[in-house]
Amino acid sequence: MSDTGQMSSRKLSTSGESLFHVLRVPKGAPEEDLRKSYRRLALQFHPDKNPDNPSAAETFKEINRAYRILTDPVKRSIYEKYGSVGLSIAEQFGEENVNTYFVLTNKWCKALFIFLFLITGCFFCCCCFCCFNFCCGLYKPKPPPDEDIEAKMQLNEDDLDDVTPMQQAAPPYNPSPSSSGFDSNFVTGPTSIGGGVGSGFPYPTPVTVAQQQPISGRVY
Secondary structure (H helix, E strand, O other): OHHHHHHHHOOOOOOOOOHHHHHOOOOOOOOHHHHHHHHHHHHHHHHHHHHOOHHHHHHHHHHHHHHHOOOOHHHHHHHHHHHHHHHHHHHHHHHHHHOOOHOOOHHHHHHHHHHHHHHHHHHHHHHHHOOOOOHHHHOOOOOOOHHHHHHHHHHHHHHOOOOOOOOOOOOOOOOOOOOOOOOOOOOOOOOOOOOOOOOOOOOOOOOOOOOOOOOOOHHH
């Protein structure tokens, strides 16, 4: 293959080498020629036949990849039209979106997009509508009065559903005499059993109960 043919084939690949050049077939070769060349090169660069040549294994992988892509009708169509860049786009966005991607990234499409943007100012309108909300809501369309009242009633019902009944807690216990109703000033001095000097409240006199003697004899 001449140098001119190699340069033209390399334009189809970002790696600097065409897949047709890897299989050593001309561009647009039929599938039968691809199969024959693949078998011959696979036997030549198989790692088992080149144990002392590490580069043979890499060449064998490139041959397999080139044959797998060129024998796939969809991938071959993308490669012949867009090169290896198209294959990379197909892996990222899907094979069905490759044409759309290159149309949108075309320089004429970009120029048309900028022209429409400058003429119509649609981006400015969208920014006013979505971001600023008609001057911070001053010119925002108001809902009808009936819908507004219904929305408020619905809001009040939702608020009542969230309210839980409150239980009144018991007052805290206070052991001080004033809180229990007992007058601490009533007792004025030391007290004694049975009442004594200085006792404001007489304590009850203790009652002594005599011990009953056991009854002996027979009871009728």
